Structures are given as C-alpha cells and as structure tokens.
Amino acid sequence: MIKKVIGIVIVLGAFAGGLVWLLNNEPAGGSEGFSEGAEVRAVTTSTMVTDMVKAVGGERVSVIGLMGPNVDPHSFQVTSAASAALKKADMVFYSGLHLEGKMQEILEKRAADKKDTFAVTDGIPKEMLLKPAEEFVGYYDPHVWGNPELWAYCLNVVVATLSEQDPDGAEGYKKRAEIYRQELLELHAWTKKRMTEVPQGQRVLVTSHDAFFYLGNAYGFEVRGLQGVSTNSEAGLKDRADLVRFIQQRQLKMIFPESSVNAKGIQAVADEAKVEVSEDKLFSDAMGKPGDVVERNGESYDRGTYIGMMKHNVNAIVEGLK
Numbered sequence: 638m639i640k641k642v643i644g645i646v647i648v649l650g651a652f653a654g655g656l657v658w659l660l661n662n663e664p665a666g667g668s669e670g671f672s673e674g675a676e677v678r679a680v681t682t683s684t685m686v687t688d689m690v691k692a693v694g695g696e697r698v699s700v701i702g703l704m705g706p707n708v709d710p711h712s713f714q715v716t717s718a719a720s721a722a723l724k725k726a727d728m729v730f731y732s733g734l735h736l737e738g739k740m741q742e743i744l745e746k747r748a749a750d751k752k753d754t755f756a757v758t759d760g761i762p763k764e765m766l767l768k769p770a771e772e773f774v775g776y777y778d779p780h781v782w783g784n785p786e787l788w789a790y791c792l793n794v795v796v797a798t799l800s801e802q803d804p805d806g807a808e809g810y811k812k813r814a815e816i817y818r819q820e821l822l823e824l825h826a827w828t829k830k831r832m833t834e835v836p837q838g839q840r841v842l843v844t845s846h847d848a849f850f851y852l853g854n855a856y857g858f859e860v861r862g863l864q865g866v867s868t869n870s871e872a873g874l875k876d877r878a879d880l881v882r883f884i885q886q887r888q889l890k891m892i893f894p895e896s897s898v899n900a901k902g903i904q905a906v907a908d909e910a911k912v913e914v915s916e917d918k919l920f921s922d923a924m925g926k927p928g929d930v931v932e933r934n935g936e937s938y939d940r941g942t943y944i945g946m947m948k949h950n951v952n953a954i955v956e957g958l959k
C-alpha cells in the first residue's frame with residue numbers, strides 16, 4: 638500500500654512538474670496578428686530567426702515569430718494560432734537543416750507550392766556545416782547559430798528574398814543587414830577572446846543536448862550532450878552512464894542545463910557524477926524573454942536578443958569552467 642501511495646505521489650509530482658514546464662514554455666506567436674501598413678507580412682520559426690528577420694526588415698516588415706522564448710524548435714508543432722498566421726503570411730523564414738523536425742514537412746510543402754518559404758541556413762556554404770557522428774545520419778547539425786560568424790551567412794538569404802518581394806525596400810534591407818552582420822562579427826571576436834580565459838584542460842562543455850558543436854568547434858571546446866542532436870530522441874541508460882563516467886574522468890567542475898530542455902535529465906547526471914549544475918541555464922535553441930536585460934561584468938544586454946543570449950551563454954560558460 639505504502640509503495641502504491643509513493644508511486645502515485647511520484648507520478649503526480651512528475652505530472653505537476655511537466656505542467657509547470659509547459660506553462661513556462663508556452664509558444665508566444667500567432668495571436669497578435671500582423672501590424673497594418675507593413676509592406677511585407679513575414680512568419681518566422683525559432684526566436685533566433687525572428688531576431689534576424691526583424692533586424693533586417695525594420696519597419697517595412699511585420700514579423701510574427703511562431704516559437705516563443707524557451708520553446709524547443711525540435712518538438713514544436715503548429716498550433717491553430719500558428720496556422721492562422723501562416724495563412725496570412727507573404728513570406729515564411731525558417732532555420733532549416735531539420736531543426737524544425739515536426740514542422741519540416743509543412744515548410745517543405747509550402748516552399749514547393751508557393752515559393753515564398755525560405756530556410757535561412759541555405760546561406761551557409763555546405764563545407765562549413767558539421768555532420769553529427771551517429772544519429773541524424775545524412776543530415777547536417779542544425780545548431781549553426783552557436784557560431785555568430787556562420788550565422789551571419791544567413792543574412793544573405795533574408796536580404797535577397799526580402800528584396801525580391803519588396804524591391805523598394807532593398808536598399809534599407811541591405812543597410813540594416815550590414816549593421817547586424819558587423820554586430821555578429823564583433824560578437825564572434827569578443828567570444829573568441831573571452832573563451833581563452835578558460836584554461837586549456839578545462840574547456841569541456843556538458844549540456845542537456847547536442848546543441849553546442851558549432852560553438853565548441855569555433856572556440857576550441859570539447860562538447861558532450863546528454864541527449865543527441867534532436868531532443869526528440871531520449872537519452873538511454875547507457876548514454877547516461879557513459880556521460881557520468883566522462884564527467885568523473887575529466888574531473889569537470891560544472892555542467893549546464895538548457896532553457897528549452899527540461900533540466901531533470903542533466904540534474905540526474907550531475908547527482909550521479911557529483912558535479913555542480915550551473916545556475917545559469919544556457920540558451921541553446923531559443924532566446925530568453927524579450928526585455929530580459931541583465932548586467933554582468935559592467936556590461937548590460939538583453940537576453941531576449943540573439944546577441945544578448947550569446948553573451949549570457951559565453952559569460953556563464955567562462956565563469957563556470959575557469
């Protein structure tokens with residue numbers, strides 16, 4: 638009887654935990670509608686794509702981002718609000734490389750039918766993309782924004798397609814894209830410098846899922862995730878045991894949860910490996926809430942922007958590992 642009661646309590650607890658998780662990670666987009674008077678009505682998927690299209694589009698483009706802060710793009714499914722926004726859109730921008738796993742078919746079909754739907758990662762030269770080792774066979778790793786220098790290539794797709802849709806705005810799109818590109822390159826240089834503060838032997842990043850290979854590759858960090866490249870595949874017991882052993886062998890000081898992935902899995906690994914979990918959740922596949930401005934090391938930034946999200950991640954990683 639007691640066992641049964643404990644079982645029920647655990648199940649209820651897990652259910653409540655899941656519910657809180659869902660409530661905190663509601664998709665934001667779709668409900669407000671496009672602003673009137675805009676030249677182009679664009680729908681975007683992930684928050685990083687939304688940030689880029691808004692920056693390039695300026696006031697000429699009204700943007701509805703389907704995925705809100707902390708929403709996992711791998712598992713996002715089209716809601717009725719999202720579908721209403723998609724119906725009214727002149728253009729759709731998505732990240733691509735199968736990041737939007739559950740939306741992929743809808744996006745590809747629309748791209749073929751209407752020719753108004755674009756994957757921004759098509760702007761990145763194929764030889765610069767990474768191929769994950771095991772799962773995701775035949776596909777590239779979609780988490781390209783981990784390296785701002787690579788992410789900057791995506792601007793080319795946004796500028797070219799917006800300019801074709803709205804030629805009168807072309808000059809403005811180009812100008813704003815150049816400003817944004819400059820910011821991304823500055824971020825890349827800042828990150829490069831800051832990451833060298835972590836001693837060589839401690840440059841190991843363990844997180845909830847394999848979202849940081851591009852970041853690791855660009856800045857010389859070894860990267861391990863509990864789950865694979867997509868959060869749609871669960872980590873098996875063996876994966877977990879391997880990761881625990883790895884953490885112990887490498888004597889890591891800290892491992893990191895992610896804002897768009899339930900932290901339970903990484904916490905369980907940390908408990909087993911007796912390693913600290915960072916209080917800073919890394920923004921892997923989604924930015925923070927807009928207007929979430931923080932001050933760190935005498936600098937302030939908004940974690941609800943791409944640049945702010947990256948600064949947060951880099952500061953958290955450097956301070957946690959050095």
Ligand SMILES: [Zn+2]
Nearest residue numbers: 848866867922
């Ligand atoms: Zn991911």
